[in-house]
Structures are given as structure tokens and as C-alpha cells.
Amino acid sequence: MGSTLPIALPALQTNPKFIFFTDFDGTITQQDSNDFMTDNLGFGTALRKKGNEDVLYGRRDFRGSFQEMLDSVTTPFDECIDLLCKNITLDPGFKAFFEWARENNVPIVVLSGGMTPVIRALLAHMLGQEAADTLQIVSNDVAPRDGKSINEVGGWQVVFHDDSGFGHDKSLEIRPYASLEERPVLFYAGDGVSDLSAAKETDLLFAKAGRDLVTYCEKENVPFTTFENFSDIHETIKDIVAGKLSVKAAATGRK
Structure with missing residues (x-):
């Protein structure tokens, strides 16, 4: 049994005492790439915001809203990537945190x-x-539409990770770690509606301010602490890893 664990739970391979799960868009990056495509190439900001609001207040599921957003983007996929690389920027504190985590055996899993x-x-x-090659990423995928290449107009579509109403239920990735008898301390950082399924699953949740x-x-009375950028997360996790701060004391809510 023990030998199969690392395959099922890759983040355990180095026997870490802490694992950091994180959202990508608007968390590791300063802008959301999917929102950027929808606002600039798809049906625009107003319809996207209405969809997000409906998800937040339980009027519809994330999967349907997200599918609609991306279906409105017909720009060839390679052109989308090119545009995103020119416009999406990294959180200013992420690189330093990424390097510190690697040196201190804190695996980062992008959900x-x-x-x-x-x-x-x-x-x-x-x-x-x-x-890009070494980070574990668990996400949705992209596929060509029937008879087309992804790099032609209207040629690509999102392929969801699972059958849930989220399209990718992030809690499913975290729960196997959370249910281990002896397990690492689990962190999660996120900002929006795609993070709702993961919000209750870890020991400490970092939610982006505002x-x-x-x-x-x-x-929902979920304990959390806010962050402005990754420097805040880095400082808090460094103190927890060093034993200077408890997970419970770190969950200070809105600052």
C-alpha cells in the first residue's frame, strides 16, 4: 500500500510536513486569464460579472457559467496564448515564495x-x-472542436476535469491528503468562485483581500486570513513552518 501512495498523492513524495495548494488565476497571477479572454475577446465584462455573481449566490453552477464564458471566445488558441503572455503578470511575491518553498520542502500544487x-x-x-515543468498542475484541459484545429477560429473548447458542477471540484484533490491519519499541514490560497469547493478543506485558507x-x-463561517500578495502568504507560512505561529492564530479573518 505504501508504495502506491506517491502515485496517488504526488505531493507526498518528499515526505513534507506542509503542502501548499493554490489557485492560479488572480492568485499566482495579478489578473485572471479566463476573465481577460472573456472581457477582451468574448462576450465582455458585464455578462461575465453577472455569471460570477450568480455562482457566488448559488443561482447557477460554476461549470455552466465558465463554459458560456469560454464558448464566447472564438479567437484561435495560439493567438489567445500570445495575448495572455503579453498582458498577464505574476504576483510580485510569488517567485520568492516559489524558491523558498522548493528549498524548504513545501510542495506547491496548483489547483x-x-x-x-x-x-x-x-x-x-x-x-x-x-x-513550468516541475510544478504539479491539476486543471481543466483544451481540445479541438469537431473537424477543426485549436489554432483556427472557433476551433477550441474547454474539457472539464470532472463531472462536478464546478467542472473541476478542487476539494476532490485535497481530501485524500486531508483524510490521512498522519498528514502534513495543508494550506490553500485563492480568490474567487472557482475556489468555493476548496475553501473548507485545508488547515489554513488564504483568501485574496477584496x-x-x-x-x-x-x-459560511469558514476560518481564513486575507492576503494582498504572496509576500503576506510567504511571511505567514514561514512563521508557521518555523514554529513561531500556530495555524489557528493565523486565521485572523478580514484584516
Whole structure:
């Protein structure tokens, strides 16, 4: 049994005492790549915001809203990637946190409601190819539409990771770690509606200040702490790893 664990739970391979799960868009990046495509190439900001609001207040599921957003983008996929690489920027504190985590055996697992090829392309552009290749990413995918190539007009579509109403239920990735008898301390960082399924699953949740996830946590009484950028997360986790701060004391809510 023990020998099969690392395959099922890759983040355990180095026997870490802490694992950091994180959203990608609007968390590791300063802008959301899917929102950017929808606002600039798809049906626009007003319809996207209405869809997000409907998800946040339980009027519809994330999967349907997200599918509609991306279906409105008919630009060839390679052109989308090119545009995103020119416009999406990395959180100013992420690179330092990424390097510290690697040196201190804190695996980073990217759990995204977005699409793996977009995430890998952006990470390679912002952090270098090696980082893009080594980070574990669990996300949705992209496929060509019938008879087309993804790099032609109307040629690509999102392929969801699972059958849930989220399209990618992030809690499903975290729960096997959370249910281990002896397990690492689990962190999660996120900002929006695609993070709702993960919000209750870890020991400490970092919710981006001023975003939808904070509203949800307060509504549902989920313990959390806010962050402005990754420097805040880095400082808190460094103190927890060093034994200077407890997970419970760190969950200070809205600052």
C-alpha cells in the first residue's frame, strides 16, 4: 500500500510536513486569464460579472457559467496564448515564495479552474520553463472542436476535469491528503468562485483581500486570513513552518 501512495498523492513524495495548494488565476497571477479572454475577446465584462455573481449566490453552477464564458471566445488558441503572455503578470511575491518553498520542502500544487496549457504557457513565460515543468498542475484541459484545429477560429473548447458542477471540484484533490491519519499541514490560497469547493478543506485558507472568496468565507463561517500578495502568504507560512505561529492564530479573518 505504501508504495502506491506517491502515485496517488504526488505531493507526498518528499515526505513534507506542509503542502501548499493554490489557485492560479488572480492568485499566482495579478489578473485572471479566463476573465481577460472573456472581457477582451468574448462576450465582455458585464455578462461575465453577472455569471460570477450568480455562482457566488448559488443561482447557477460554476461549470455552466465558465463554459458560456469560454464558448464566447472564438479567437484561435495560439493567438489567445500570445495575448495572455503579453498582458498577464505574476504576483510580485510569488517567485520568492516559489524558491523558498522548493528549498524548504513545501510542495506547491496548483489547483485551477482554468486550463493546463494556458497555465503552463504563462508559468514558462513568467518563471521559466523548468518551473513550468516541475510544478504539479491539476486543471481543466483544451481540445479541438469537431473537424477543426485549436489554432483556427472557433476551433477550441474547454474539457472539464470532472463531472462536478464546478467542472473541476478542487476539494476532490485535497481530501485524500486531508483524510490521512498522519498528514502534513495543508494550506490553500485563492480568490474567487472557482475556489468555493476548496475553501473548507485545508488547515489554513488564504483568501485574496477584496475578492469573492472573502465574501463566501464570511457568509459560511469558514476560518481564513486575507492576503494582498504572496509576500503576506510567504511571511505567514514561514512563521508557521518555523514554529513561531500556530495555524489557528493565523486565521485572523478580514484584516
